[in-house]
Amino acid sequence: MKKLQTFLTIVFALLTFITFAQDNNLIMYIGTYTEGGNSKGIYTYRFNQENGTFQQLSSATAANPSFVTLSPDGKRLYAVSEYNDGRQGAYSFDVSEDKAQLSNPVFLPTAPKEYLPRAGADPCHIVSDGKYVITANYTGGDISVFSLDAAGRLQAEVQHIVFVETSHGSTSHIHCIIPTPERRYVLVTNLGKNCVYRFRYKARKASKGVKVLKDMKVAYRISDTIQGPRHLTFSKDGRFAYLINELGGECVVLSYRKGKLKEIQRIMADEGGGRGSADIHISPDGRFLYTSHRLKKDGIAIFAIDPEKGTLSKIGYQHTGIHPRNFAITPNGKYLLVACRDDNKIQVFERNEATGELTETAQAIEVDRPTCIVFGKSN
Numbered sequence: 001m002k003k004l005q006t007f008l009t010i011v012f013a014l015l016t017f018i019t020f021a022q023d024n025n026l027i028m029y030i031g032t033y034t035e036g037g038n039s040k041g042i043y044t045y046r047f048n049q050e051n052g053t054f055q056q057l058s059s060a061t062a063a064n065p066s067f068v069t070l071s072p073d074g075k076r077l078y079a080v081s082e083y084n085d086g087r088q089g090a091y092s093f094d095v096s097e098d099k100a101q102l103s104n105p106v107f108l109p110t111a112p113k114e115y116l117p118r119a120g121a122d123p124c125h126i127v128s129d130g131k132y133v134i135t136a137n138y139t140g141g142d143i144s145v146f147s148l149d150a151a152g153r154l155q156a157e158v159q160h161i162v163f164v165e166t167s168h169g170s171t172s173h174i175h176c177i178i179p180t181p182e183r184r185y186v187l188v189t190n191l192g193k194n195c196v197y198r199f200r201y202k203a204r205k206a207s208k209g210v211k212v213l214k215d216m217k218v219a220y221r222i223s224d225t226i227q228g229p230r231h232l233t234f235s236k237d238g239r240f241a242y243l244i245n246e247l248g249g250e251c252v253v254l255s256y257r258k259g260k261l262k263e264i265q266r267i268m269a270d271e272g273g274g275r276g277s278a279d280i281h282i283s284p285d286g287r288f289l290y291t292s293h294r295l296k297k298d299g300i301a302i303f304a305i306d307p308e309k310g311t312l313s314k315i316g317y318q319h320t321g322i323h324p325r326n327f328a329i330t331p332n333g334k335y336l337l338v339a340c341r342d343d344n345k346i347q348v349f350e351r352n353e354a355t356g357e358l359t360e361t362a363q364a365i366e367v368d369r370p371t372c373i374v375f376g377k378s379n
Helices: 002-024
Strands: 025-032 041-048 054-061 068-070 076-081 089-095 102-109 123-128 132-137 142-148 154-162 174-179 185-190 195-201 213-221 229-234 240-245 250-257 260-268 277-282 288-293 299-305 312-319 324-329 335-340 345-351 358-366 370-377
Touching: 002 025, 025 068, 054 102, 068 123, 068 370, 076 123, 089 123, 089 132, 089 142, 089 154, 102 154, 123 174, 132 185, 142 174, 154 213, 185 229, 195 229, 213 260, 229 277, 240 277, 260 312, 288 324, 299 324, 312 358, 324 370, 335 358, 335 370, 345 370
Parallel strands: 174 229, 277 324
Antiparallel strands: 025 041, 025 370, 041 054, 068 076, 076 089, 089 102, 123 132, 132 142, 132 174, 142 154, 174 185, 185 195, 195 213, 229 240, 240 250, 250 260, 277 288, 288 299, 299 312, 324 335, 335 345, 345 358
């Protein structure tokens, strides 16, 4: 009897260990620039969020997939194809059951053929809620909305939004699209016009003539200087939005309620004055905010978040490799990974969960011209 109990104890311990190991294994998808380098397109890795180890699993051919995202169920991956010469568009890929392989690519241009190459030029951001895929097209200064078939694969463009506002700065440059926490609205940053737009979002399947995005309003505008709004993220409780300005290098704290934004703080994030601030993310526990900065003194700015007021206090600046265009934090908050495009690597930093500070590990993932990191769950 004792032998049986011992055996069962060992089996239970092994099963617990295996389950723990599986829970900590993430699938990591890496977007890249293929022009001017040796990248094939999108790379898939296994990354262990407990010990920081990694293993390459596969690659998928795609042209300039500089930004990628997963469908809510993780069964499809969507990517932009960042060009401005008529080759611009968007991809959908099927994700294998074990999450390791991408297959069955579907490619569609980000504008009707008769309007290429100007329209839909340089798509740089892509989002999906499982019903539609939306791209932000930087040089085109417009937005493309695609429908999806029952399996989540890309279908025809159903709406194309062009911004014709003639005042407030230079040409429109759309950089980021993000749904609001209650999913009723979509916020859009216009780097060229120095503002953030708000659209009402129709989540149901659109019928002929019905717009997916409608009732555009300026939700927030920076009127004193050209700051170049780039990327947005929301606080864990949805009460605050945080905006990183590419050109001015400031981080803006905005209160959010029922589609309305109100500025409550502007704080300098960039320390090099490079006019190349890029990405912004909040730690999974909601206590710290991070922003990336390029072109001069490349690095990550670190802020503590006041849990009541939402305001920021700068607590550090971590130097990185060259051109940290994008970064991602593991779901457990232990690691922060930085895509250093011009160093051809992804740096792995260990994150102090108590202080928010970063420490570079000895590990780096060698990838040609990485530009985007997305984590998915491993089976």
